[in-house]
Structures are given as C-alpha cells and as structure tokens.
Amino acid sequence: MPPGLRQELSRLVFWGLLGIAAGAAEGRPFAGFAAALLFAALLQILRLSRLTRWLGRRTEAPIPELGGLLDEAIREVHATDRASERHKEHIAGLFERLQAAASAMPDAMVVLSQRHVIEWANAPAERLLGLNPRDVGSRIVHLIRDPALSAYLEAGDYREPLVLKGSVEPHVVAVQIIPFGASQRLIIGRDITHFTKLEDMRSHFVADVSHELRTPLTVLRGFLETFKDTIPGADTELAGHLALMDDQVARMGRLVDDLLALSRLETTPAHRHEERVDVARLCANLQNVAGALSGERAHRITVEAAPALLIGNEEELRSAFTNLVHNAIRHTPPGGAIRLLWRADAQGGRFTVEDTGEGIPAHHLPFLTERFYRVDSGRSRASGGTGLGLSIVAQVLMRHNARLTIDSVPGQGSRFTCVFPPSRVTVRAVSSLPPAGTV
Numbered sequence: 001m002p003p004g005l006r007q008e009l010s011r012l013v014f015w016g017l018l019g020i021a022a023g024a025a026e027g028r029p030f031a032g033f034a035a036a037l038l039f040a041a042l043l044q045i046l047r048l049s050r051l052t053r054w055l056g057r058r059t060e061a062p063i064p065e066l067g068g069l070l071d072e073a074i075r076e077v078h079a080t081d082r083a084s085e086r087h088k089e090h091i092a093g094l095f096e097r098l099q100a101a102a103s104a105m106p107d108a109m110v111v112l113s114q115r116h117v118i119e120w121a122n123a124p125a126e127r128l129l130g131l132n133p134r135d136v137g138s139r140i141v142h143l144i145r146d147p148a149l150s151a152y153l154e155a156g157d158y159r160e161p162l163v164l165k166g167s168v169e170p171h172v173v174a175v176q177i178i179p180f181g182a183s184q185r186l187i188i189g190r191d192i193t194h195f196t197k198l199e200d201m202r203s204h205f206v207a208d209v210s211h212e213l214r215t216p217l218t219v220l221r222g223f224l225e226t227f228k229d230t231i232p233g234a235d236t237e238l239a240g241h242l243a244l245m246d247d248q249v250a251r252m253g254r255l256v257d258d259l260l261a262l263s264r265l266e267t268t269p270a271h272r273h274e275e276r277v278d279v280a281r282l283c284a285n286l287q288n289v290a291g292a293l294s295g296e297r298a299h300r301i302t303v304e305a306a307p308a309l310l311i312g313n314e315e316e317l318r319s320a321f322t323n324l325v326h327n328a329i330r331h332t333p334p335g336g337a338i339r340l341l342w343r344a345d346a347q348g349g350r351f352t353v354e355d356t357g358e359g360i361p362a363h364h365l366p367f368l369t370e371r372f373y374r375v376d377s378g379r380s381r382a383s384g385g386t387g388l389g390l391s392i393v394a395q396v397l398m399r400h401n402a403r404l405t406i407d408s409v410p411g412q413g414s415r416f417t418c419v420f421p422p423s424r425v426t427v428r429a430v431s432s433l434p435p436a437g438t439v
C-alpha cells in the first residue's frame with residue numbers, strides 16, 4: 001500500500017476510534033463516531049483548500065506540508081512543473097541557436113504571415129533590405145516601396161527570383177519566395193550587387209569595343225571604295241580580293257551594329273519612351289523593307305494586320321520585327337511565301353512572321369535565341385547573318401513582358417510569334433486615336 005494512502009487511512013481510524021471512545025464516555029458511542037467523522041471531513045476540506053491555493057500560485061509560493069495523499073499529489077505536480085520548465089528552456093535554447101545561425105547567414109531571411117505582415121527577420125535583412133526588429137508587425141510592401149515587389153507577392157508565381165535594384169540601395173538583391181504552412185512565406189534575399197557590377201562591366205566593355213571598332217571599319221571601307229575605283233579593269237584577281245575584303249568589312253560592320261544594339265538593350269532601363277505603336281503601319285513598312293531585301297528572289301510577301309495598337313518602344317519593336325523578317329527572307333528560297341500577321345484579342349497581341357522556307361529541326365529550337373547560335377554556320381554567314389538577330393528579338397520582347405514562340409517543320413517553313421500580354425494592347429481603332437505620346 002502506498003505510504004500516503006496508509007497515512008490517510010490511519011488518520012481516519014484514529015479519529016473514528018477517538019470519537020467512539022469520547023461518545024462511549026457519554027453513553028453515545030455512535031454519536032461520538034459520527035461527530036469524529038464530520039470533524040475529519042472538515043480537516044480534509046481545509047487541507048484541500050490549502051492545496052488549491054498553493055496550486056494557484058505555485059511558481060512563487062513555498063511547497064506546503066499537507067501530509068498523506070496530498071503530499072504525493074504535490075510532489076507529482078512539482079515534478080511535472082520542473083519537466084515542463086526544462087522543456088521550455090530547451091526550446092528557448094534551440095530557438096536562440098536557430099536565430100544565431102539565421103543571423104550568421106549572409107542572406108536576408110524574412111518570415112511573412114498572411115497579408116504580407118513581417119513576423120520575423122534575421123540580422124542581414126537590416127543590411128540588405130533595410131528591415132529592423134521594430135518592423136515586425138508591419139506590412140513589407142509599406143517598408144520596401146517597390147511596385148515590382150507588390151506585384152510579385154500578389155502574382156504568387158515564385159519560380160523565377162525577383163531582382164530589387166533601386167528600392168534597396170546601395171544593394172542589388174535577388175529575392176526568392178518560399179511559401180510554407182497555411183499562408184506563410186519565407187523571403188530569402190541574396191546580395192547580387194557584385195555580379196550585377198561584373199555584368200554591367202561586361203556589357204559596357206562589349207559596347208566600348210564595338211564603338212571603338214566603328215572608326216577603323218569606316219576608314220577601311222573608305223579605302224576599299226577608293227581601291228575599287230582605281231584598279232586596272234584587267235586585274236580580275238585583285239578585284240576578287242577587294243570584293244572579298246569588302247564583304248568581310250561589311251560583315252564586321254553588321255556584327256558591330258548588332259553588338260551595340262544588344263548592349264544598348266542590356267544597359268538602358270526598360271519601359272522608357274513607350275508609346276502606342278501602330279503595328280499595322282509598321283507591318284506595311286516591313287512589307288516594303290522585305291520586298292527590297294527579297295529583290296530578284298521575288299518572295300510573295302503578304303500582310304494581315306488588326307487595327308489594334310501595341311504599347312511599347314517603337315524603335316525596339318521595329319528592330320525586333322525587322323530581324324524576324326530578315327531571317328524569313330534569308331532562309332526562304334526564291335518565290336517562297338512570307339506572311340506578316342498582327343492579331344489582338346482578350347488574350348493579348350500576337351505578331352507573327354511565317355515563311356515557307358527551309359525550316360529548323362526541333363532539337364535546335366530551344367537554343368535559337370542564344371548569342372551566335374546557328375543551325376548552319378556556313379549558310380548563316382553566307383546569307384549575311386551575324387548569329388545575334390534572335391538574341392536581339394528575345395531581349396526586346398523581355399523588355400516588353402512578351403515572349404517568343406517558334407514552330408517549324410524542316411523543309412516546310414517556320415513561324416515566329418511574339419506574344420504580348422493584354423495590358424500592352426489597346427483594341428481601339430486607329431482613326432479614333434489621340435496623337436501618339438509617351439504612355
């Protein structure tokens with residue numbers, strides 16, 4: 001029998017016997033027994049009330065001596081309290097160590113609750129994103145005021161990181177969002193200032209070299225012209241050499257122009273000088289350019305254009321569309337058909353150049369927009385290609401939130417389509433248009 005229970009029973013027996021003895025002295029042993037039991041019950045109530053009082057403030061009150069089963073209950077409660085205290089300390093230590101580890105990381109980490117409210121941020125978040133511990137409880141979009149971040153958070157598509165530039169100066173930070181739990185999000189911000197600087201230096205270097213090459217090329221071209229005019233008519237060998245030199249100098253000129261165009265697209269901010277572009281008019285111009293390029297090869301060039309307008313940078317769009325038209329002419333045999341299409345609906349706008357040319361095997365399609373990627377290098381060079389045309393197209397489309405889709409069947413032809421989002425297309429008739437201006 002547990003000692004506590006034994007103590008309780010002995011106490012009851014003691015009071016019972018005492019009551020019987022006292023009652024017997026008066027000739028009423030049962031009444032004495034009943035009175036003793038009542039007294040024992042009263043004492044028990046008092047002990048229970050002391051126990052209840054202690055339980056209520058047991059963290060600061062000393063442990064009372066109540067004896068019997070109540071002492072055993074107190075010991076149990078005390079042991080459970082100590083175990084839960086140790087557990088709490090363990091969790092707090094773990095949390096501190098996690099916090100220290102998160103702060104030792106070079107990346108910023110921020111936990112957002114529903115509605116993008118900051119729940120927790122590590123120390124690098126202060127350096128990279130300008131968030132400090134006082135910002136817990138505030139909405140992140142009120143502290144990092146960048147429309148791109150708000151749009152990114154709302155869109156919910158976090159497959160590609162978002163690059164924050166001006167809003168977290170002097171840093172450039174690539175932000176990756178990882179959703180977790182019911183509706184929480186973990187933001188990881190990586191400092192890419194150094195990579196961006198290197199990338200800028202590379203772009204500027206290419207631009208500078210291309211620019212520097214322009215002058216010597218112009219001088220060479222000038223001398224070649226003079227030589228061509230002065231060589232004796234009979235010297236066909238020299239004339240052949242000069243024609244070859246002329247071709248190569250022209251090719252270098254096209255390369256320099258394309259490299260400069262690409263680096264301009266890479267180094268200037270997007271969305272500048274945007275206006276409502278009349279694509280139908282642009283298509284008519286492109287048809288003339290294509291006709292001139294085709295010349296004696298007599299391609300059949302047709303245009304079908306909706307009266308919808310495209311919001312964008314006209315120069316950039318013209319350059320991208322011209323590259324597609326050039327490619328179609330260069331890769332389509334004489335007499336082939338080339339169609340320019342401009343369509344717009346609720347899904348957005350699509351500019352397509354279709355040809356009945358040589359086509360492209362499917363395994364080349366994913367790489368066509370890479371710089372200097374050619375399906376057939378010899379043929380590309382012979383037809384005046386630089387290997388940069390589709391890279392320029394891809395870069396222009398990226399600056400217009402658009403994408404390029406390519407369908408092609410070898411031997412039958414190709415279809416290059418620039419797909420623009422609905423936000424960039426206005427389906428008003430051209431005649432009801434206000435004068436073009438910056439949007």
Ligand code: ADP
Nearest residue numbers: 327328331374375376380385386387388389390
């Ligand atoms: P290039 O100056 O060599 O044409 P691009 O970047 O414009 O460079 O195109 C890359 C490659 O894609 C080309 O070399 C060519 O092989 C292929 N290509 C592009 N447009 C067409 C087309 N309309 N038909 C067939 N092949 C094409």
